[in-house]
Amino acid sequence: MKAIQVHNLGFFYKNVCVLDNVNADIETGKLTFILGKNGSGKSTFLRILAGLLPYQKGDIHILGNDNSKLNYTERSKIVGFLNQQHKAVFPFSVEEVVLTGRAGYVSYIPKEIDKQAAKLAIEKVGITHLANRNYTELSGGEQQLVMIARVLAQNPKVLLLDEPTSHLDFSNQAHLLSLLKKLANEGLTIVAVLHDPNLAFLYGDDFLFVRDKQVIRSATSADAWNVDFLKTIYHGNLEAIPYNGRALLVPYMN
């Protein structure tokens, strides 16, 4: 089953074509990673899916809904989105931050059911011990988990994440990706932009590559490990080092 269907998508930023004639399908209940060079348009693609950027051509269906026809409230019940980095200004408690994820369900003041949903999301991410702490006092890794709890509190069917590991250390990266994997196994469709192909191949079910204004799917998962293919994606030198029956990708040094 397809969770997201993108058909002939075209996106221009100030008359410059960023994505052209993009066709892509994303499977339900899988962890899909989007890879590509900096500036290739992978974050743009994700933000378009999230309804944050209006596109000029083509159409996108998310679980059968035309994405351009959904308003913010309707979309929030289907799609959750996590920005690359979140900067907090006021020292809200973790509970208060997670509760703001319920905005689509709340008319003006959250009710008991919303507080329960927030509490459940906090438990699901495994940060109950942080619930009463100030968000601003947490480490980067903890803050990212809080933001994931926040987006889970809105009960999305599809979760979109923009470089969720970019500000995290090694162990936090692994912790976060294992959590995403677990959520996907429970039936959530997850699409994440990721910088590091090694991490992506380690955790992902499916891979999309953004190159030359196009979104390409690797024909088989073996392709993902194909160095020649990856060289065309990253326009550069990289090599695969065999390691325990897998391969580690490293930038090639002259």
Place this chain on the structure above:
Amino acid sequence: MVSLFIGPSQAASPGDILKSLFNFISGNQATTENYTLLKSVVFDVRLPRILLTFITGGALAVSGCSIQAIFRNPLTDPYILGLSSGAAFGAALAMAFAFIPVQLSAFIFGLLAVGLSYFMARKNKSISIVSLILSGIIVSGIFTALLTVIQYVSDPFKLQSIVHWTMGNLHNANWSKLQSSIIPIAIGVSVLIIYRWRMNVLAMGDDEARTAGINPDKDKLIILVAATLASTSAVAVAGIIGLYGLIIPHMVRMMIGPDNRQSIPLNFLFGGTFLLIIDNFSRTISGFEIPIGVFTMLLGAPFFIYLMKKTNIGWGN
């Protein structure tokens, strides 16, 4: 309550007031010969002043808190958008040429200034804090320049009343001022109370608000209009009470934290009460009344610098 008993009138000592209040409540006929004088001091001078001071302080604090939340910057307040200089110009214009009531003119020009700043800063349907503050500075500059022109051409007597107005003028409070300001303040503050949790959502950032299901541009505009309505009405009757809308939200946040569900109502109560306390000082500390705007500005400036050093939050974020 205490404020009722304090004031420069020698004829009304706290004891006398208590006595007459007791008589009034217990239904006795006036026994003291100066009952009428007392009644006039308490009901026509002090009571409207107390109520006006309270709603003014409350309105400024709630508006300040809301504006800080929606622009995600704890160093903003309603005056930053040009409200105070617009209102001061409006008041001066009306005093110098007397074509419409001072209060109405201050109100109109206060709104006009905020409107100008807003539309100058608006781009692609959304609004950034940096451009808003810059256009606020420009608009303030224009109105301050125009105010100077009026002051320059005014006769000394009018000039004095203009200067008095800009320093905060709760001392000439009366029932009609209270009547004219209470409705717009009540409307503005009610809207802000209804939207108080939305401010938590908006404080997360625009993308975060959109993807969680609300339209931040629409909600910010509603909150900005309500905050402007409340604070401009307050400024129109009370003059410029400097930095008040900036400081009180901080004090409230220090007391109960940043959750606007609690802090918006508390800002109204605390903002009102605290301005009453300051006002009591300003009218009792010396033989003549020190303008309240001067008082809040002198208290507020060091506090603002302290906050700026402590929070590390620049205008850009």
